Amino acid sequence: MKQQSTVAAISTPLGVGGIGIIRISGPDALTVAARVFRPVGARRLEDAPGYTALLGRVFDAAGEIDDAIATVFRAPRSYTGEDVAELSCHGGLYLLRRTLRAVLAAGAQPAGPGEFTKRAFLNGKLGLTQAEAVMDLIAAQGDQAARSALSARDGALFARIRAVNGGLLELAAHLSAWVDYPDDEIPEITGEEIGAALRRARDGLAGLLSTYDLGRVIREGVETAIVGRPNVGKSTLMNLLAGYQRSIVTDIPGTTRDVVEDTVNLDGAILRLADTAGLRDTDDEVESVGVALARRRLETAGLVLAVFDSSDPLTGEDRALIESLRGRPAVAVINKTDLPRRIDLAWVSERIPHTVQVSAKAGQGMRELSAAVNEVLGLHRLDGGAALLANERQRLCAQRAAAAVDEAISTLDDSFTFDAVGVCIDEAIAALLELTGERASEAVVNEVFARFCVGK
């Protein structure tokens, strides 16, 4: 590990809070901290063993700034793996900035974005995918997202990538031994065995890549369009989902004219809902703009909640909507089931496999709706510890590895030499090592941490 400077930053959010923390990390962290911090007791900060908290005060040249608690961590037992001192002050912005200035004047450099986590990575405290998971954890909006980030931080993704790469490394070792010492008594590896190992790697990578979309759903949410004829209960459903009144509910068809948006969490599925104008042909100019918006929304949505009125027979528009949703991620929501039924339910459910009956007004059927949504999105396959590709960088690396494995397979099928197969395998391995950060260039590492905020 190369000699690092000592850096410092405010690690808590900028704003007024109960406490705010200045984190100092690096070889001189404790000496720097001791220059601004005077303990109340006899124990000196520089001499304190790791995991000690000292009560005292922070000072700058102008005098006392604040009461503070200094927490001491000794390398390598700290977040960064270096000596770390954390000064917990009162959380006012003025106090924190003044304390940080004092710390910088005492010899620390300002920390760059994500610098603490980057140092932790460089010191082998956590892998690249785990470092990225720390960031995802901070950004997580929903329970599922937090759980999957947590399991990535604990190494689930790393382990899954390792499992694929382990097979490839073994194969590469075999091949290079065979290429380098073809006449020796190295157990011969057959083309069939190579092919089988490559296909295992390909399946592993395909499985990994398929987790990406799922990951996006739980992190960012899925664009969801609530569509249907006017007056079937779209706005009522939206309000029920959102848990509060957002859209205008009226008996007059065509009152929802623009697109009302809201984000709701449905048992882990984050839906970015859009309640749209009722789909119908209209002569009203304002309404027709709304209908056009609704249609566009419908075309691009990642999930469609198609609402129908159970107390009405299906209209031509209903049927056209249903036909247009075939093969798309959609749930048919048969609403107003508190009223006598006149809809042809079978006709709907034959065409849209996920059909649920609800009464938005009475708040009934939401559990079934939530289950159907989770199933359509594939989230029911997720358990808490699932390893998901979390970002574009990870996806691109996995894709490069998959392409290289595919090429290895076709090179083998075309019976080129094992050398040529080996070259492709090496390429796949390189992509996976970059994915985990075990062998990532400085540029890649810098880019990952540049996305962090200062103080993390």
Ligand code: GDP
């Ligand atoms: P939208 O035009 O599709 O957005 O429909 P709204 O949500 O504005 O609802 C139209 C009318 O249907 C309102 O009078 C609602 O109170 C009523 N409505 C909505 N859901 C239900 C339901 O589950 N049962 C009954 N009986 N009426 C409902």
Ligand code: ZN
């Ligand atoms: Zn409406």
